Amino acid sequence: MAGGAAPDRFAVRRWDDGIAVFDRRSGGTHCMNTATAAVFERLATDPTASDDAILPGVSACMPGATDAECRAAIAEARVRFDAARLFQA
Amino acid sequence: MTDPASASATARTVADLGPTRLAALMRQGRLALQTGPLLSRLQTPLADVAAYVAQAYRHHPCVIDAEFVDVSVSVRRPFNLRRWLRSQVEFLVEGESPFEPLPREQAPALLEWGLNWTIASSCHQWLTVHAACLEREGRAVILPAPPGSGKSTLCAALALRGWRLLSDELTLLDPLDGQVWGLARPINLKNASIDLIQAFEPAAEWGPTTFDTRKGRVTHLCAPRHSVERMTQPAMPAWVVFPRYQAGAEPLLQPRGKAGTFTHFATNAFNYSILGELAFDAVGRLLDRCECFDFTYSRIDDALEVFDWLAGSPAPQTV
16 A cells, blocks of 8 residues: 555445444544445555546446536545545655 | 341342341442442442432342452542532542532432443443343344433333343443343433333332433333343344334334444444454444344334334344
């Protein structure tokens, strides 16, 4: 994992409606719906992934949503992840 | 005059002691009460608190002069000026008072609230979740819910109709094996819920009623004897049900997402952050194993029917 994150930084539990993530660095727990989880899972493998690269995974979780709505979801997830310092060194 | 606490016979239950000896032992700090896996030393010079314990915990085992206890608490009048102005009562754990004193007449209720606080803040061998818990035929249901949701009312009705009461307030989840432990302590009921359960089961046993608390009128329903007798048996959770009382509503049991349910456990387990990843794993395994529901109801009889149906449903296959 890039961005200085150790490969075993996160513990993840997955269910139909989303995921729960335990951040071993901070001790924090983060629960996410499927769209936010798609952003997380993509960034967890590549913290430099662009919105375009993330979009297909998010679209699959938001049937019927427009591209703009999916991009808004990605932007919102990034803000949340920044606030939680999930992908920062 | 004979000291009633000096009688030599070893009591098996609180009822065996009799109220006079119990009060003397509690005054001397020599009584430890068994609630589920916990042994709690209870000390008080207050006769009404001793009488409450004699009544509400009559079926519970107790130990005199225990060498080891899990928690040690006391309820007494504080040594401050206010004892001369308006009589108060304070709760102490290991000699320290974690709360402001309350009006004197709330002493029995303060014992219960203080015990809840003590267990939640010091017993980290379990993940302690703010939720009721009951068991039937080896499978446990966890009822997490905010105040006002009807959790305790529903818990009381279930405990009086064939479900074993593990706890009304604190569900103790073993993070290693996933089982839940019961305390079989009295169920705290408030206001209209008291009348409802008294009408529902006239033979139920109760503690004294306290008026004008912050929560209004409160009292405690004694744990049914069969629950106390089995209180050291843990159970494996099978369901997590979030009850919600809604006037006039038809009973409705709806599946609930597990990621969303996780959020509730992470924020309503008192020691989640202390246990860290151990708690994360424990909640994750719990939700993998359990069916999760939201349940809306307005009539107790409807709710009992739904829970009977739930208990009769086949257990899921485990791999």
